[in-house]
Amino acid sequence: MSTIAVIGAGISGLTAAYRLQREGHTVTVWEATDQVGGVIQSESSDGFLVEHGPNSLRASTPALGALIADLGLSDAVVSANEEAATRYVVRDGRPLPLPMSVPDFLTTDLFSARAKWRLLAEPFISRRADEEESVASFVRRRLGPEVLDYAVAPFVGGVFAGRPQDLSITHAFERLADLESDHGSLLWGGLRAALSGSSTDNDGPSGLFSFRHGIDTLPAALADRLQSRIHLNTPVRGLSRPDDQWCLHLADGPAPESFDAVVSTVPLHRFATLDLDTPVDRTPLDKVEYPPLRVVALGYERDAIAHSLDGFGLLVPPVEDFDSLGTIFSSTLFPNRAPEGHALLTTFVGGARAPDLAQQPEATLQQRVEADLDRLLGVSAPPVFARQIHWSQAIPQYTLGYGAVKRTLDALEDAHPGLVFAGNYRQGVSVGDAVASGADAATRVAAQTGP
Ligand SMILES: Cc1cc2nc3c(=O)[nH]c(=O)nc-3n(C[C@H](O)[C@H](O)[C@H](O)COP(=O)(O)OP(=O)(O)OC[C@H]3O[C@@H](n4cnc5c(N)ncnc54)[C@H](O)[C@@H]3O)c2cc1C
Known part of the structure; x- marks a missing residue:
C-alpha cells in the first residue's frame, strides 16, 4: 500500500x-x-440557486458517468429541460436560434445565403500542411468567415471565455483538427461518425445535466x-x-x-x-493565460422579461456590440433554480475577449449587464436578486x-x-x-x- x-x-x-x-x-x-x-461552487440564496463556476455538465468522457454511478449519485441528477435544446446566437442585436437541422440551416437568418453556400463547399477545401493553426484561421479557411463570427467565436467565448484567434485548433478542439486530417473534411467526417454511431458510449447520464441541489x-x-x-x-x-x-x-x-x-x-x-x-x-x-471572468447572476420576476426564455441561453459574438459573452437561462435549463414566478439569468463578462471589463466595480458591471439584457430579452423591471462572482484567473487558454x-x-x-x-x-x-x-x-x- x-x-x-x-x-x-x-x-x-x-x-x-x-x-x-x-x-x-x-x-x-x-x-x-x-x-x-x-x-x-453552488450557492442557494433567497430561493435562487447560483452556480459560481460550471452551470451544466455533459458526460463527454466515460469517466464522469462512471464516477457519478460509483458514488451512487444517479438519483440526484437532473437532466436539462427539453426546451433547453434551443441555443440562441445574437445577430444584428437579436437572439436567433442556432439551426440544429438541415432544413433549419437552410432557412435561418443567422447566416447569409453566401455563408450557406460557402459552408456547403467545405468538403472540397484541401487540407493545410502547416503544423499548427489558430481556431480562427482553421474555421475561416474551412467554413468561411460568417461561421467563424456567428457560430464558432461565440462558442469559444462560451467554453473557454477565449478568443478563436488565440486558441490552437490542435489543442483546444483536437477532434475538429482530427476530422480534417482523418477525413479531409469536417462535414464528411462528422457525417461518417454520426452514421457509424461513434459517439462517446457510457452508462452515465446523457445530454446536458446537473444535480438537483x-x-x-x-x-x-x-x-x-x-x-x-x-x-x-x-x-x-x-x-x-x-x-x-x-x-x-x-x-x-x-x-x-x-x-x-x-x-x-x-x-x-x-x-x-x-x-x-x-x-x-x-x-x-x-x-x-487564465483570463479574469465575472459571473453576474440576476433574478427577475418572470413577467418582467418579454422573451420566452425557451432555450439554454444566448451567446454573443464578439462582432456584436454588447458587453456580455453570453447568458444562460438558468431557470429554464434546470428545475429549482428560481422561486415560483421568477427567472434566473446567469451572464458571463470578460474572459480573454474583454479582461478589463471583468475588473470593473460590481455596480458598473451590473448596470452594463442589465443594459444588455434589456436590449436582448426585453426586460422591463430591475432584478429582484443579484449576485456576482469574480474569477481572477478562470480557465486556462x-x-x-x-x-x-x-x-x-x-x-x-x-x-x-x-x-x-x-x-x-x-x-x-x-x-x-x-x-x-x-x-x-x-x-x-x-x-x-x-x-
Ligand atoms: C466560471 C466558469 C464556468 C465554467 N462552466 C463550465 C460548464 O458549464 N461546464 C463544464 O464542463 N465546465 C465548465 N467550466 C470549467 C470547469 O469547471 C473547470 O475546468 C474544472 O472544474 C477545473 O477543475 P480542476 O480540478 O482542474 O481545477 P480547480 O477547480 O481550479 O481546482 C484546483 C484546486 O487547487 C487548489 N490550489 C491552488 N493552489 C494550491 C496550493 N498551492 N496548495 C493547495 N491547493 C491549491 C485551488 O484552491 C483549487 O481548489 C467552467 C469554469 C469556470 C471558471
Whole structure:
C-alpha cells in the first residue's frame, strides 16, 4: 500500500484521490482554500440557486458517468429541460436560434445565403500542411468567415471565455483538427461518425445535466468519502524528494508525513511558483493565460422579461456590440433554480475577449449587464436578486504553441518519479475532462507505486 499526496481539492484532485483511496492506497489531499470543489461552487440564496463556476455538465468522457454511478449519485441528477435544446446566437442585436437541422440551416437568418453556400463547399477545401493553426484561421479557411463570427467565436467565448484567434485548433478542439486530417473534411467526417454511431458510449447520464441541489453535489460526495483525509486552508508552497520519498513544504514547515507519490492538480500558474529543485524549465507553465471572468447572476420576476426564455441561453459574438459573452437561462435549463414566478439569468463578462471589463466595480458591471439584457430579452423591471462572482484567473487558454506546455508537464513527470499532473490544463477544460484527467492520473500513480 502506497502513501500519496494530492495537491488541490478541485474536481480533478478529488477524483484522483477517491480512485486511489478506493484501490487501497493511503491518500491525503491538501487544499489552499477553506472549501473543496475548486471552481465548482453552488450557492442557494433567497430561493435562487447560483452556480459560481460550471452551470451544466455533459458526460463527454466515460469517466464522469462512471464516477457519478460509483458514488451512487444517479438519483440526484437532473437532466436539462427539453426546451433547453434551443441555443440562441445574437445577430444584428437579436437572439436567433442556432439551426440544429438541415432544413433549419437552410432557412435561418443567422447566416447569409453566401455563408450557406460557402459552408456547403467545405468538403472540397484541401487540407493545410502547416503544423499548427489558430481556431480562427482553421474555421475561416474551412467554413468561411460568417461561421467563424456567428457560430464558432461565440462558442469559444462560451467554453473557454477565449478568443478563436488565440486558441490552437490542435489543442483546444483536437477532434475538429482530427476530422480534417482523418477525413479531409469536417462535414464528411462528422457525417461518417454520426452514421457509424461513434459517439462517446457510457452508462452515465446523457445530454446536458446537473444535480438537483447544484453541481457541487459531486465534489461534496467525493469529499464525504475522503473524510478527514482532506486538509483545508493548507496551501502547499513547495515539494522535494530527499531519499526516494516526497516531502510537502507548507507555510509553517514541512508536512509531518512523507509520500511515495504526489499528484499536483493546482493551476499551472500556481505550480510554476512552487519551490521545486528541477532540471526542467517551467517557464511555459507560467505563461499559460487564465483570463479574469465575472459571473453576474440576476433574478427577475418572470413577467418582467418579454422573451420566452425557451432555450439554454444566448451567446454573443464578439462582432456584436454588447458587453456580455453570453447568458444562460438558468431557470429554464434546470428545475429549482428560481422561486415560483421568477427567472434566473446567469451572464458571463470578460474572459480573454474583454479582461478589463471583468475588473470593473460590481455596480458598473451590473448596470452594463442589465443594459444588455434589456436590449436582448426585453426586460422591463430591475432584478429582484443579484449576485456576482469574480474569477481572477478562470480557465486556462490552450493557445498556439500549447504543445510546449504539455511537453513541460511530460518532462517534469519523467524527471521526477512519482510526480504526476492532472487538471483542466491537460486534456480539456470541461468538468468531464478534468474528471478524466484525475482518473488517468490515479491509474498512472498506481502503476508507478504498485499495490
Ligand atoms: C466560471 C466558469 C464556468 C465554467 N462552466 C463550465 C460548464 O458549464 N461546464 C463544464 O464542463 N465546465 C465548465 N467550466 C470549467 C470547469 O469547471 C473547470 O475546468 C474544472 O472544474 C477545473 O477543475 P480542476 O480540478 O482542474 O481545477 P480547480 O477547480 O481550479 O481546482 C484546483 C484546486 O487547487 C487548489 N490550489 C491552488 N493552489 C494550491 C496550493 N498551492 N496548495 C493547495 N491547493 C491549491 C485551488 O484552491 C483549487 O481548489 C467552467 C469554469 C469556470 C471558471
